[in-house]
Amino acid sequence: MQTSWQHHGQTKLVLSPVSLIVTAYAPVDDVHKTLTPELRYLDQDTVLMLIDLGRGQNRLGGSVLAQVYDESAGVVPDLDSPGDLAQLFAAIQQLNQQSLLLACHDRSDGGLLATLCEMTFAARCGLQIDLDPVGSDALSALFSEELGVVVQVRQAQISMVMDILTQHGLQDCSLIIGTPSVEQTICFLWEGNPVLLASRSDLQKIWSETSFRMQSLRDNPDCARQQFDFIEEDDPGLNVRLNFDPAESALSPVLLKKRPRVAILREQGVNGHVEMAAAFDRAGFECIDVHMSDLSSGRHHLKEFVGLVACGGFSYGDVLGAGGGWAKSILFNAHLKDMFEEFFGNPDHFGLGVCNGCQMFSYLKALIPGADHWPVFKRNASDQFEARFSLVEVVSSPSIFLQDMAGSRLPVAVAHGEGRAQWAEGVSEDEQEQLVALRYVDHAGTATEQYPMNPNGSPSGVTGLANADGRFTIMMPHPERCFRTVQNSWHPDSWGGDAPWLRMFLNARKWVG
Numbered sequence: 001m002q003t004s005w006q007h008h009g010q011t012k013l014v015l016s017p018v019s020l021i022v023t024a025y026a027p028v029d030d031v032h033k034t035l036t037p038e039l040r041y042l043d044q045d046t047v048l049m050l051i052d053l054g055r056g057q058n059r060l061g062g063s064v065l066a067q068v069y070d071e072s073a074g075v076v077p078d079l080d081s082p083g084d085l086a087q088l089f090a091a092i093q094q095l096n097q098q099s100l101l102l103a104c105h106d107r108s109d110g111g112l113l114a115t116l117c118e119m120t121f122a123a124r125c126g127l128q129i130d131l132d133p134v135g136s137d138a139l140s141a142l143f144s145e146e147l148g149v150v151v152q153v154r155q156a157q158i159s160m161v162m163d164i165l166t167q168h169g170l171q172d173c174s175l176i177i178g179t180p181s182v183e184q185t186i187c188f189l190w191e192g193n194p195v196l197l198a199s200r201s202d203l204q205k206i207w208s209e210t211s212f213r214m215q216s217l218r219d220n221p222d223c224a225r226q227q228f229d230f231i232e233e234d235d236p237g238l239n240v241r242l243n244f245d246p247a248e249s250a251l252s253p254v255l256l257k258k259r260p261r262v263a264i265l266r267e268q269g270v271n272g273h274v275e276m277a278a279a280f281d282r283a284g285f286e287c288i289d290v291h292m293s294d295l296s297s298g299r300h301h302l303k304e305f306v307g308l309v310a311c312g313g314f315s316y317g318d319v320l321g322a323g324g325g326w327a328k329s330i331l332f333n334a335h336l337k338d339m340f341e342e343f344f345g346n347p348d349h350f351g352l353g354v355c356n357g358c359q360m361f362s363y364l365k366a367l368i369p370g371a372d373h374w375p376v377f378k379r380n381a382s383d384q385f386e387a388r389f390s391l392v393e394v395v396s397s398p399s400i401f402l403q404d405m406a407g408s409r410l411p412v413a414v415a416h417g418e419g420r421a422q423w424a425e426g427v428s429e430d431e432q433e434q435l436v437a438l439r440y441v442d443h444a445g446t447a448t449e450q451y452p453m454n455p456n457g458s459p460s461g462v463t464g465l466a467n468a469d470g471r472f473t474i475m476m477p478h479p480e481r482c483f484r485t486v487q488n489s490w491h492p493d494s495w496g497g498d499a500p501w502l503r504m505f506l507n508a509r510k511w512v513g
Contacts, residue, residue, distance in 0.1 A: 005218050012217060031486055033096050037105035037115075039123035039180045045155035046102060046180060048127065050112065050134065051091075051165070052173045053084045054146025058135040064110055065143035077108070077146040085147065087168040092149070094168075100161050103152040111143040113196075115150050117186065121204045124235060126185040129178035131195070138190035148173075152180065201232045223382040223451040230452070236443045238391055238490055241409040246500045251284050251509060259286040260512045262307035263300070267292045267326050270356060271313035272478065279480040280309065282498075283505035292329065295336060302343040306512055312355025312415070312478060323359025323377070323418070330364065341367045344472070350400055350508060351472045355416050358474040370468025373431045375421040377476065381457025385417040388455050389489050390440055392463060392477060393447070397437040398470030400511040401504040409445055410500055411490065412477040419456035419463065419476040438464025438475055479504055 001016040039046075054077055060066055061074030079085055095101050107115045112134065120127055134141035153161050158176070165174045186203055188196040208231060215224040262285045266273045277287040285307065294300040302308060314322070330336045343349055344367050351368075353361030358377065365371040380386055389411050396406040423432060439447045440454040440461035447461040448454050454461050456476065464475030479501040482488050488499055 007217050014214075033099075035092075035096060035101055035104040037119045037122050038103055039119050039125055039127075039152055040102045041154075042123065042125050042180055042182045046152050047155055047158065047176050048116070048129070048178050048180065049151050049153060049161070050107070050148060050175045050177050051088060051151065051170055052107075052134070052146065052148045052175060053079065053081075053088060054144065054148060055080075055173045056135055058140035058144035058146060060140055060144055063143050063145045064114070065139070077144065079147055084170070084173075087170060088147075088149070091165055091168040091170055092151075094164050095151070095161060098160075098164075100153060100157055100164070101151050102154070105150050107148040107150060108145050111145050112150070113142040113188070117203050117207060119150065119152075120180070120186055120200050121207065123180070124184075124200065124237060126181040126183040126187070126200055127178055128181060128187045129189065131177070131188055131190045133175040133177060138188070138195045141190075142188065142196075150177075204231050218384075220381055220383045223457075226451040230450075238389070238411045239409065239443060240411070240492055240500075241407070241445065242500055243394075243407040244404050244500075244503060246496075246498060246503060251506060255284055255509060255513070259284055260306045260509070261286045261288055261304060262309060263288055263290040263302065263305040265290050265292070265308060265310045265357070267329070267356075269314040269322075270311050272311040272355065272480065273313075275478075276309055276311045276354070276480045279483045279502070279505045280307075280508075282483065282502065284509045285505075292326075295339065296333065302339050305343075306349060307508065308343060308349070308351040310351070310353040310357025310360050312357055314356070321418070323356045324363050326356065326360040327363030337367070340364065344368045347469075347471070349471065350511065352401065352508075353472075353474040354478055354480065355419075355476060358476050359418060361472065361474045368467055368472050371435075371472060373424070373427045373435060374465055374467075374474070375423045375427075375432075375462070377418050378420045378422045379418050380416070380420055380455065382451060382455070385415075386419070386452075386455035387415045388413075388452060390414045390455055390477065391443060391453065392438050393441045393445065395436050395439055395464075397435070397466045398468060399437045399464075399466035399473045400470045401473045401507050402437055402464075402466075403470075403507050403511075405503060405507075408500070409441060411482075411488065412479055412501065413481040413487075414455050414477050416456065416476055419458065421456075421458040421462045423459070432462075435465045435467070436460075436462050437466045437473060438462075438477070 004011055004013045059075045059077045061076035066074055105115050105119050131138050131141040165171050184200045186198055186200055187194055212224055212228040262280050264273050264277045264287050280287050290300050330340055362374050362376050365374045391411050394402050394405040394408045440463055442448040442453045463477060466473045482499055483502040485491050485495040485497055485499045
């Protein structure tokens with residue numbers, strides 16, 4: 001495997017290391033029990049515990065430290081007792097089932113230093129670690145890549161955790177090594193003295209610099225620099241502000257008695273139709289899988305539906321302008337053009353375009369009443385496909401989907417290569433503002449063009465729009481991938497089973513009546 005790119009007329013080539021990757025699969029009984037390396041509840045009393053399957057040996061052969069110093073000799077880490085690994089797995093499962101673990105990260109890829117730093121980078125916090133219990137010297141304690149994990153547990157639950165580890169014979173190698181902190185300082189102590197004391201941002205910049213240098217050569221260097229510099233910023237992280245109560249979103253019994261038909265439209269390569277159908281089904285619609293070939297062949301006609309949803313996901317292999325190609329298959333076919341124009345013109349119909357569907361709808365704006373000033377969507381400023389969890393603000397707009405949500409700030413899934421809004425010449429700022437429905441915002445809630453908070457470089461953070469009467473909405477983000485709380489890679493602990501994004505689909509159902 002390899003990757004290559006052109007730089008100043010020269011071909012740059014990076015070969016992957018020669019390695020064996022063994023992949024295994026297992027059932028997941030409860031996705032709510034997922035563990036991540038992100039340190040949590042920094043305002044509470046928690047501790048970090050190392051479960052050391054090397055049992056204090058800290059062998060350095062083959063470690064990152066040995067490679068840096070070109071030392072090929074030395075004893076490498078090993079699993080001296082295979083039963084320990086089985087017991088560790090069982091113990092982690094039991095601890096997790098009882099909700100006794102807040103975070104978890106393995107040690108064997110980079111050693112304790114890398115493990116703990118990565119946990120702080122994920123949480124943007126600091127920590128204080130005592131290396132004395134880990135081994136006979138600070139260097140091997142920091143860099144040994146023996147098997148083991150670091151877990152975060154609550155101070156008040158240490159005895160419960162130790163009881164379970166004792167049941168699995170791991171009590172002798174389970175060591176309390178320190179505590180996380182809201183401060184931005186990382187401190188490692190040996191015999192009471194700091195052997196490493198640095199700010200989180202300084203260490204994270206060192207950790208990220210290689211990726212930054214490669215990204216600067218491969219991608220837009222300005223975006224690479226913005227992301228690298230963001231490491232230093234005092235960032236509150238993803239956050240939520242709701243101007244509505246998600247608990248009040250339930251449909252009335254009257255609306256539940258009938259299920260209006262919605263066409264979940266897809267084209268060759270589209271793969272977001274299943275999640276989209278699930279969201280509309282949850283909101284009380286009957287969802288029909290409609291391929292473009294169904295419309296062109298006459299198997300379906302848009303007059304059968306009250307709603308039309310153009311889905312996202314790699315139409316035509318996600319080649320450049322894929323959404324434009326999808327639109328032209330309609331515009332250059334008289335039968336389809338008339339069918340779509342008739343649908344768009346019916347005041348009892350609504351539509352949603354997401355990702356590729358957003359791009360496709362934007363090219364059909366001449367057929368959509370009140371959408372004349374919609375922008376088209378071009379290649380991301382980063383020059384890369386962006387798959388992120390980004391923060392957006394719902395802007396006051398006519399959109400039937402976003403009624404009563406204006407002013408709310410929510411994270412949402414993003415996955416696109418061509419999401420940068422480009423307005424036509426002559427469209428005034430006032431005309432633009434009248435149609436905007438969603439904007440990317442930074443973590444303080446301000447509309448932004450800064451990468452990576454704005455993943456595509458759209459001016460003023462624009463990423464969603466409505467037509468003049470609000471019946472048709474287009475957006476680059478994927479709310480259908482976030483309408484259940486469990487779908488969100490991060491969410492406040494207070495959320496129930498339905499995430500706030502479900503409201504926009506329920507709004508459409510209430511509009512139909």
